[in-house]
Amino acid sequence: MRFETHSHSHFSNIRLIDSINKPKDMILTACKLGYGGIALTDHEALCGHIEWLELEKELKSKGEIPQDFKCALGNEIYLTDTREPKQKYWHFILIAKNTAGHRALRELSSQAWLNSYTDRRLERVPTLKTELAAIVKKYPNSLVADTACLGSEFDGLVLQLVDAEKENDAEKILSIKIEIDKFLKFCLDLFGDDFYIEIAPGVSSDQKKFNRRVKVIADFYKIKIVIGTDAHFLTAEYREIHKAFLNSKDGEREVDSFYRDAHLMDDEEAYNQIKDIFSREEFEGFCQNSLEIMDKIGAYDIFHSPIIPTVKVSPPPPERNEDLIDYPTLSDLSASQNDQEREWLDKCLISLKEKKIDDKIHYQRLELEASILSYISEKLGNCLYAYFNTFRHYIDLFWECGSIVGPGRGSAGSFLSNYLLGITQLDPVEWELPYFRFLNKDRAELPDIDLDLAPSKRPLVLKKIREERGELNVVQVATFGTTSAKAAIGTACRGYRSKEYPKGIDVDIATYLSSLVPSERGLTWSLKECFEGNEEKERKPIKEFINQFKEYPGLKEIALGVENLVVRRGQHASGVILYNETPFETGALMRSPNGDITTQYDLHKCESAGDTKFDFLVTDICDKLSVALNLLSQNGYFSECHSLREIYNKYLHPQKIDVKNPRLWEALANGEVQDVFQFNTAIGIQTAQAIQPRTPAEMTSANALMRLVAPKGEERPFDRYIRFKKDINLWYREMDEYGLTKEEQKILEPYYKRDYGVPCSQEQLMLMVMDPKISHFTLAESNQCRKVLAKKKIKEIPVIQEKFISQCPSKKLGEYCWKTMMKPQMSYSFSEVHALLYSFIGIQTLVIATQFPIIYWNTACLIVNSQSIEEEQEEELPDETCIEENSIEDSSDNSDDDDDDDNEEEIKTVKEKKKVKTVNYGKVASAIGKMVSAGIKVSPPDINKSTFTFSPDEEHNIIRYGLRGITKVGEDIVKSIIANRPYTSIPDFLSKVKINKPQMINLIKCGAFDAFGDRVNLMREYVGLISDTKKRITLQNMAMLINFGMLPEELDFERRIYNFTKYLKKMKLDSSFYGLDNIALNFFDKNFSLDYLSASDETESGFKISITAWDKIYKKYMDNVRKWIKENHDELLDTVNERLMRDVWNKYCLGSISKWEMDSVSCYFHEHELQNIDEHAQGFSNFFKLKEQPDVETYFKPRGKDSDSAPIPIYRIHRICGTVLDRDKAKKIVSLLTKDGVVQVKIFGEAFANYDKQISERGLDGKKHVIEKSVFSRGNKIIVCGIRRDDGFLAKKYSRTPYHLVEEITDIDEYGRITTHVRGE
Secondary structure, three states: OOEEOOEOOHHHHHOOOOOOOOHHHHHHHHHHOOOOEEEEOOEOOOOOHHHHHHHHHHHHHOOOOOOOOEEEEEEEEEEEOOOOOOOOOEEEEEEEOOHHHHHHHHHHHHHHHHOOEEEOOEEEOEEEHHHHHHHHHHOOOOEEEEOOOOOEHHHHHHHHHHHHHHHOOHHHHHHHHHHHHHHHHHHHHHHHHHEEEEEOOOOOHHHHHHHHHHHHHHHHHOOOEEEOOOEOEOOHHHHHHHHHHHHHHHOOOOHHHHOOOOEOOOHHHHHHHHOOOOOHHHHHHHHHHHHHHHHHOOOOOOOOOOOOOOOOOOOOOOOOOHHHOOOHHHHHHHOOOOHHHHHHHHHHHHHHHHOOOOOHHHHHHHHHHHHHHHHHHHHHOOOHHHHHHHHHHHHHHHHHOOOOOOOOEHHHHHOHHHHHOOOOOOOOOOOOOOHHHOOOOOOOOOOOOEEEEOHHHHHHHHHHHHHHHOHHHEEEEEEEEEOOHHHHHHHHHHHOOOOOOOOOOOHHHHHHHHHOOOEEOOEEOOHHHHHHOEOOOOEOOOHHHHHHHHOOOOHHHHHHHHOOOEEEEEEEEEEEEEOOOOHHHOOOEEEOOOOOEEEOOOHHHHHHHOOOEEEEEEOHHHHHHHHHHHHHHHOOOOOOOOOHHHHHHHHOOOOOOOOOOHHHHHHHHHOOOOOOOOOOOHHHHHHHHHHOOOOHHHHHHHHHHOOOOOOOOOOOHHHHHHHHHHOOHHHHHHHHHHOOOHHHHHHHHHHHHHHOOOOOEHHHHHHHHHOOOOOOOOHHHHHHHHHHHHOOOOOOHHHHHHHHHHHOOOHHHHHHHHHHHHOHHHOOOEOHHHHHHHHHHHHHHHHHHHHOOHHHHHHHHHHHHOOOOOOOOEEEEEHHHOOOHHHOOOOOOOOOOOOOOOOOOOOOOOOOEEEEEOOOHHHHHHHHHHHHHOOOOEEOOOOOOOOOOOEEEOOOOEEEOOHHHOOOOOHHHHHHHHHOOOOOOHHHHHHHOOOOHHHHHHHHHHOOOHHHOOHHHHHHHHHHHHOOOOOOOOHHHHHHHHHOOOOOHHHHHHHHHHHHHHHHHOOEOOOOEEEEOHHHHHHHHHHOOHHHEEEOOOOOOOEEEEHHHHHHHHHHHHHHHHHHHHHOHHHHHHHHHHHHHHHHHHHHOOOOHHHHHHHHHOOOOOOOOOOOOOHHHHOEOOHHHOOOOOOEEEEEOOOOOOOOOOOEEEEOOEEEEEEEEEEEOOOOEEEEEEOOEEEEEEOOHHHHHHHHOOEEEEOOOOOEEEEEOOOOOOOOEEEEEEEEEOOEEEEOOOOOOOOOOEEEEEEEOOOOOEEEEOOOO
């Protein structure tokens, strides 16, 4: 028996894919192989630690592992002396001996992540030796350490020593031994007897060299040796799966040398691997040393009950309130010594009076809720009231940061106290919302409140909270992305290697195999279900899927092996953990890929450790509402209000909205309002038009009905609702025909009638089954019933069904309720509380759109949908890559942010960064297209009226394009433009605003100066101003006249004399003579007498000429030119100036007005540049008219396959064309603006890189010149062939496809015929 000190789970993949081990499999395999325990030591990651201990407890409780089996917690850190780039990042193992040791790991790991940086394209998270020493001093006798694998500093030094000894280099040997001594003494001083040397049972040449040499070193320093397998896969038979996993991402990575033996081994296998170096007795000693480590490891007390973050409160002093004598819990709270309890009560009582609802029924409801909170507080050993006080505090902060806070979401809306504290915005007593959906005494757990706020304000909100609580006490929750069934197939196909498929299985086949994986209710089947079925979920094996996998031996095992592996880290969309003092009491920190600080545990593991999550969700609708109210306020509305919150409370608060206003419901039914929340999709609009809600309750029902489905062959709940709403008597007739008595029908009315006989909420179901006249379930039973139906637990449904029907007064009543209320909820189940709150958000959009000029709402939608909101997320760029807006006097108008192929130097992270707002042109074009298709006019920018982003023009009922969206026009320029208004002409503008040529030209191109005249004429005017035109022509303009080819033939010799003079001047010897080389001598000899020349030892030809002599010759011929210029001066002047202007025009202004608009704002206010092409002749398709799944033209059967194997489909290929808006290099996606809308085009593999590459070469001047820009440069018009799949277009072609994959359109003639260019041809 031995203890495994070094093993990796899939959490080692969070920076670079590395391991295919899942924690549970690791523990079970280690136990099966005879280990006494195993330490989890992922690469600088503690992410799996909570799960590791939970699994230990679970497996022991089930008897699957012995009670004395030890699951230890460790970390493989990167131990360095500095954080300098381009160094070695040495591996080092730490294992926590106890709770204090785990605290040490958490602090140390967090420090490494907080100081992370990028080096050689990888994220680096080193721990400094000084930091390790400080932690060991802080938490003495709490950590075990070992030297780790061949990637460690110690192993590296030993291998260097072996090589030096082989070379018999005495000086080098001594130097390395000194380094080894220094390292080992550092470790021994820190850890003493808790420091071990690790060897691996590997057979690679380096491992064997290390194992042989380390024996003597270990004996010399009296350090014990342990065996660590560095397990990255479970056992030897998993090696091919691991190899495929690595190959899928990074191409071929040789696993036999480094990873071949990196798996768990039983004692016999491990000994056989090293028996040529170590004896059996030595091996057993190593095993005993590992068990010694295991014996040093005690318990880890890292699980805690919830620790509720608190805020400072100032409640009234504790004194029993006599007015609350009839409400014992409230009375006790008034006299409580707990400040948080009194604060909660005080704020609730004040709010009751302010809202004028301080009546008996509300006090009774508040008493009930307080009794529940006090009960749960006692059960949890915590003050639950503090949780709500903290929420209230931060809601106030959200408003201060300029974010609307929505009416609420989830079940929190059913608690009156939440309404009183401003956490939710509907009175649950008035709206008859059952309290138990939020909290009850049968659910003694921490509540879960979700809040909606504006996405653009979330960064500011978090910043303000950090300023209040401390930078590390506000942390976003980590998430871990795993390989789904379809992703696992793609990974397996990419990594698959065989003689027939040396580079993996083709992406077409992978896509086809993935398409065979079914989905239900948005959830994809697992691969195991596809292969074996799932009886509980009534899923049968997929025969075609199974047959396809048989064609590729081993592929099934690879796919199953990599499914559900953690392969990346991210951050929760809303979850935030707030800490009171320090995060290290319970957690550890890391950074997400975008640099944000997150937890190292996922949400549920954080909660297990005692952290309390706060859900600060973001929804675009909050931004839209905020922007709309701000736009209205800026234009003179709401002058009586002084803040966004005041405006909201007066005009949009749910309790203030007149929900009986017919105009609201007419607008919803007519579909005349853009982006009505929850009703902004095609199905949502259709549902509103069909149901025509007239109350919030009907809107709530409509919200659910559009999602409900019916069993096959039965009427949809949606259709039943419409039918019964038109005539409610049809519902009564249905019950009569079903055999229900009038009394039974009366019993059902409270749960059915409001929704016209089609109830669809969880609350209605729970209330119905709890009704003493129906099935008299308890609250706990009704909640269990809800969960079973909602999660469609097949095995439990018959039990619930039998219990319900048997407890009903009649079988017919039970069966009717089961069929009409309970069975439909198996397809979709929603909370009425949540849906009602969300319906009010939709109503708020209707209020703004109908009670104020609708252009404000439309503008707000366009701003948010195009991601053009002024507080948008900013992209940070290093200082050295930024250029001041006004520092460029001239540059190419068609510049593109392509990578410099010659730039091999990596841009390092710097602390001081400038922030550059980015414009997502694809989003902008899509959002504008949506508005235009709805009949809403979007006009070009106006230099005197446009703001930073889109702005409403109420007078003309149009939306104006914003100045910030114009190419090359940055924030500083926009501020200057706005500050110096008004402008009356281009010269007036130029006199007030400092602007460079490309910026000015783009302003004209997009139409910003259209108010001053015709756009083309304005461009000519500006070109005239910047073209350096001449007032007169003299001999000084000779070079220009020559370059323009304007000299007549009779002056050709004069031209040659002029050029020869320039040549001579380059060979000036001194102030008196020009030298002549052989070329100059040859010219002189042919045209002049050599008598002008004199001998010279300084020149190649042996001759020179006096400057005075040559000047006389030069003047004689130039006088001819002067005479010609004088005689033709006016004509020459006009021609020169016309040419100068034409050159500037050709550089900046070629193309149509449409092209100008694409160049400057990446959208078209005029017709699309491709509007008049002959689509039929070119075979182009309208993407939006293609089926969402491609048509199969035929099937292909690869050679050598079994006759009964399924063939591969060959899809019908289509061609689409459009203008490039943007490209995502990471995802290999191009945003293409077609005539019909924006299409996302996915281009796989090397093809994307080939077309995206910028081709450059160095000229004679030594500078790099672009020969061919990326085909995907913004503004290029391209043709792509491929197929539509769902909402995207996949570029693809077959060998017989008569088109190129991608072509660039270089010209369109007047007849709509196109000329194309194909890269490489």
